[in-house]
Amino acid sequence: MISLDKKDLDNTILRLNELNKLRQALQHDCDRLSKPISQRIKEMPPISGGSEAIMERAMAIYDIDFWARQYARCFFALVEGLTYNYKLFAVELPQRHYTFTQEERDIANEKNVKIRFLDNLDYCITFLGKAFDLSLRLKKSDHRFGWFKMGTGIRDKLMHPKSVDDLEIDYKTYGDFAEGVGWYYEQMSDILEQCHAQLITS
Secondary structure: OEEEOHHHHHHHHHHHHHHHHHHHHHHHHHHHHHHHHHHHHHOOOOOOOOHHHHHHHHHHHHHHHHHHHHHHHHHHHHHHHHHHHHHHHHHHOOOOOOOOOHHHHHHHHOOOOOOOHHHHHHHHHHHHHHHOOOOOOOOOOOHHHHHHHHHHHHHHHHHOOOOHHHHOOOHHHHHHHHHHHHHHHHHHHHHHHHHHHOEEEO
């Protein structure tokens, strides 16, 4: 448990609630984008069939590819936005039992440092653990972490495409990626619940 006076506790809870609203809003956008993808996959015509079925299947694949790109961009905007904000939140909490180094503060502010995407997420979890006196770790042994990590490759290609092939996300790849998204949501929900549970009034 971490002990805060009433004013600091109220401010901390207020900030956590603000970040939770941000998380819910971004996740809502991702959920809305996932619906047309799921619908098109559900309606996908079989491979066998006449010329009309072949054309319908080609259009379905084209639509899935388009919506999957928007979904991936939206999801990684969510991850990057929350990673940055929760890092800042952690280092700005009233200090009691811990001290963040200047290097850690620069990492939180992303000042004069270049941080890899996955490393940045690890820093976020580590900083939250330090601020809330918890030993927090992402469960990378879960097979879905592999799909999340695969998704970061999709992100890199979408953000810095070198050819038209970098813009393609077929529906099978999307299904695997969606498993990784679910892993991230579960991890963050569990970690934030642990942080909330640590708050008490001194």
